Each structure stands twice: as structure tokens, then as C-alpha cells.
Amino acid sequence: MDSSRLTDMLTLSHALSSIVAASLPNRCALCQQPLDRGAGLCDVCLDDGALGSVCLHCHRSLERVPPYRCGACLKRKRWRPVISAFHYHGPIGPCVAHIKTRTQPQLVPPLARHLAGQIDALHRQGILPWPEALVPVPTHRARLRQLGFNPAWLVARALATELELPLLDQLVIKSRPTQLQHQLDGQARRDNLRDAFGVIEQGEGQQVALVDDIITTGSTLKSVTRTLGRAGVRVTQYWTLASALNRR
Template identity: 45%
Template sequence: MRVGYQLGTTWLASSLPNRCLLCHQSISLPESGICAICLHSGLYRGPICLGCGKSMQIEADYCGECQKRQPRKVIAPCSYHQGLGTWVGAIKYQGQLAALPVLCRALVTRIKALEQQGLITLPQAIIPVPLHPKRLQQRGFNQAWLIAHELSQLLQLPLIDEGLTRRQDTRPQAGLSGAQRRRNLHDAFILADDFAFQRVALVDDVVTTGTTVSEIARLFEVHYVDVQVWCLARAEAPGLLDELDSE
């Protein structure tokens, strides 16, 4: 995995623009990728339910509906459907890593704010969603690992990339229905029995239906490990971001 990191940092160094990816205005170093104005315009502007991604009137962990079932918490700085989603997708599909550092910093800001408000507890370790070795060889890097490594450095938390493995080279999730996604990922991952942490953050680039992270989280929760999910963007269900919780 060290090779993947070196490759990623090489690409990152060569791809950092001196102009904003969105507005194309000049950016002064050490800032890069996305200017402060465009970044701010693409981030969440108000409280967001950590369960479903719905807009809320007050800062809380869950909306009224999610409060009943206490789903797994998903923490992201922005919606995939807004201006920053294109550049989150470009990390994986185009190897365009210029936006990765600034988006990771935005995620860290969100994490720290939620911790200060008592809505989350920091994990003991950070775990990237693993790729199958065949897919890793084809792509040349695991974007979840690169994000997790950046977060590990920023938050001074250990990155654990052993113990959780992907044993099935499943078909891509994009374009599949919810049921198809669940069937596609059934028994796709395996977790070592001697995992030593009680609280972890599972890191991916984007959370859509949550099928991938849910499949992995169940493996941890069998061993009574608390799992929260960190990602650069959340692709919530249509309309949720525009709704205000009436609870």
C-alpha cells in the first residue's frame, strides 16, 4: 500500500493547479485545487441529519425519523449533488487528485465541529474501504486509502489498512439498484478476528445508498466495534437536502 501512496502523492504533486478548478481564478500557495469562495459555496450551509442526510432546522445528530432507529452516522462536508461532487468523482474516475487535500481539510473541520458539539466521538483508528487486489492493480491507487491517509495525518489518528480485506472482485456499484448492490457485495469483505479497536471511522470517497459501508460495518459490529462513516461527499436521496425537518 506504500507504493499506492507514493504513486498518489506523485500524481497529487503534478496535478495541483494554481487556479481554482471551479472558477479558474488564481490561487495563492499553499492553497490549491479549490479556492475558499468556491469551497464555501459547495459545503453544507446548515444542520444535516447524520443518518439520512436530510436538512434540519437545528444542529442535532438525527432528524425525527432517524431518531427512532438510530442509524449509523455518516459524516461528510458536502452533498455530492452540489458543486463539489464533480471533483470528488474525478478523484476516482480520472485520477484528478487536486481537490483531495482541500476536501479532506473541509471534512476534518466538519468532524471537529460535530465532536465539539457532542454529536460524535472521535474514533480510535481510521480504516479505508479496501479494493480487491485486481481492481487496485488496474486503477493504480485506492482513493479511499489516499483520503484516509490524509485524514490520519490531519487528525493524528492511526490508519489501519490490515485486517479488513476485499475477497471478491465485485462489479462496480454505479448503476445498480439497492437490491442489486446488496447482492453484489454479499460476503465481499472479510475481517480478521483479532481486531483490537472499539471505535473506528470507515473512510470512502462517496456514500450513496450506504450498501458498501453497511456490509463492512456489520463485520465490525459482530465484534462490538462502533463504526461511523467518513466521506468527502454524500449522495443523499433526491429532495432530502431541500427539506426541513418538521419535528
């Protein structure tokens, strides 16, 4: 078979695949059940992967709430709420990881809506202060070119829309590339992030929520928080889709 005919057959095959895919109902990325609208994940899978009742700082499991912090965190004079919707080592965890590992940004909206609902409920109960704006954890331009998007920015944009909050996506940058954090432990994570971020816009006096897709140890979020703090921006809380804190 000559190459031109093979190319034509492949083109036709791709076209037919697209037509078939368009004719099929949208399905949940996990259980494959049809969805009434949109793409992503069904409510059953979202609820099944929820983080549940955990300390709002360290994410240790709690038998009941309130209180919303464990005994150790209740003793802290200073603490920062860490709000995550899903258990990273649960059924939703792979979906959060696939946003960047398999380039599936379409999973962000349903996950972010779930997190936004949790944030709104905590705020209405008087447990969570309301930030003035959202700041996504930045990624280096080399990584941005490689991936094509910043997952933290997609999450922050979705949350800003859901909760009607300003998005300060030009406030802080990642000024140098770093190793992937999940490849490192302890001190190596902190060393990896030293002087990796910089503030390029004025935001002094603002109180913001810092947004990322996943929190594992919190090293990245703390590093960005220190950078913003030196510029007079106060990070009052962390918001992430998934958490691996104390959940292994």
C-alpha cells in the same frame, strides 16, 4: 516528415507545455481563480459545495440545528452518524468523482481538510464520539492495479493526518471483485457485496470510523461494517467526502 523528427517535435512540445504549466499560478479546479498556495480548490467553491444543515444520519435537509437529526431518525433507538462534507450532486460532486474517474488524487487534501474541520467541530460540541482509529473501505487488488490507488485510502490517510488518528489500512480487505455499485439498484447492490470483504488483522474491541470517498445508498459501508462487526470491531460512524443520500 519522418517519424524521428515528429517524435522530437512532440517531445519538445511536451517539455514546453510542462514549463508553461509550472510558470502559471495554481488555480482552483472549479472556478480557475488563482490559489495562494497548493493546488485544488478555493475556499469559495468549497463553501458553495458544502452539504449544509442535514440530518447526521440520513442527510435530509434540516431547517435548523440542533437537533442534528430529522424527526424520523430521532425515533431510532440505534443510529450511526454519517458525516459528509459535500453534496455529491452539487458543484463539488464532480471533483470528488474525478479523483478516480480522471485520476486526480491531488484533489483529496483540500476536500479532506474541509471534512476534518467539520468532524472536529462536531466533536468539540459533544455531538460526535471520537473514534480510536480510521479504517478505509478497501478495494480489490484488480481494481487497485487498474486505478493505481484506492480513493478511500487517500481520504482516510489525509483525515488521519489532519486529526492525528491511527490509520488501520490492513485490517479489512476486499476478497473478490464486484460490479460497480452505481450500476446497480436495491437488492442487486446487497447481493453484489455479499461475502466480498474479509478481516485479515486483529482489531477486536476497537471502535473505528469507516472512511470512503462517496456515500450513495450506504450499501458498501454497511457490508464492511458487518464484516468488521463479526471480527469484534465496532464501526461507530461513517466519514465520506460527498453524499448522495436523500439529495437527488
